[in-house]
Amino acid sequence: MRIRVANAIRQTGELFSFETAELFSDQEFGEQTISFAEPISVSGTYVYDGKAFKVEGKATALVNTVCARCTKSFSERIGFSFSERFVKGEDEVSDDETYPYSGDELLLDKAVLDNLFLELPIASVCREDCLGLCPVCGADRNTTKCDCTTEEA
Ligand SMILES: [Zn+2]
Ligand SMILES: [Zn+2]
Numbered sequence: 528m529r530i531r532v533a534n535a536i537r538q539t540g541e542l543f544s545f546e547t548a549e550l551f552s553d554q555e556f557g558e559q560t561i562s563f564a565e566p567i568s569v570s571g572t573y574v575y576d577g578k579a580f581k582v583e584g585k586a587t588a589l590v591n592t593v594c595a596r597c598t599k600s601f602s603e604r605i606g607f608s609f610s611e612r613f614v615k616g617e618d619e620v621s622d623d624e625t626y627p628y629s630g631d632e633l634l635l636d637k638a639v640l641d642n643l644f645l646e647l648p649i650a651s652v653c654r655e656d657c658l659g660l661c662p663v664c665g666a667d668r669n670t671t672k673c674d675c676t677t678e679e680a
Contacts, residue, residue, distance in 0.1 A: 528569065528639060530582075533631040535575040545584075546570040551636070556644050564589040564602040569639060579625070580613040580633060588643055595650035596659030597667050603651050609642040 528549040535543050548568040554561045571584025585608045592603050613628045626638050658668035663675035 528567070528635040529632045530573065530635065531632055532573060532575065532580060535573055535580065536631060539575050539577045542572050542574045544570070544572050547635075551640070554640060556647070561644075561647070562591045564591050567639060567643070569635065573633070578614070580628065581610065582613060582633065582635070582638070583610045584608065584635075584639075586639055586643070590647070592651045594653035594657055596652055596657045597669060598660065599653050599667070601651075601653045603648075605643065605646050607642055607646040609638060611638045611642075613638075 528547055528551075530545045530547060532543075535541060546569070548566040550566040551563050553563075565588075567586055567588045569584045569586040571582060573580050573582045585606070587604060587606045589602045589604050591600065593600055612625045613633050614625045615628060626633075628634065660666065661668055661671075661673050661675050664673050666673040666675075
């Protein structure tokens with residue numbers, strides 16, 4: 528996911544807008560593998576201040592996940608916004624606050640994914656009122672009515 532920024536380099540302080548989308552490959556995040564059901568779309572603005580770019584964007588991703596209650600697979604839409612700085616060259620002191628770039632293109636992948644990972648819920652549920660699985664027989668209570676008694680003896 529790249530945006531071409533030659534125009535902004537020539538016009539310091541001028542705000543430009545961009546819109547882009549790309550289907551990302553599976554991403555390792557902690558112990559999880561994150562896969563995507565559709566391209567991540569990003570729109571926003573970028574401005575060059577003579578030294579670095581400031582990129583602000585809004586993104587939406589559709590992430591394949593599993594319901595924490597009923598174990599059904601489903602896709603969860605995650606929207607997030609971000610504001611990041613991109614500093615030229617690899618030799619710049621790299622810290623958590625900035626991303627490097629070279630030439631007249633900004634590679635947004637890492638910035639977008641870092642921000643997406645911050646938004647991932649710890650546990651996803653297929654819907655707010657998902658009834659989950661019966662702890663006794665394992666039936667999906669959304670679709671099956673079982674006769675198990677789950678009261679503590
Ligand atoms: Zn569920
Ligand atoms: Zn049951």
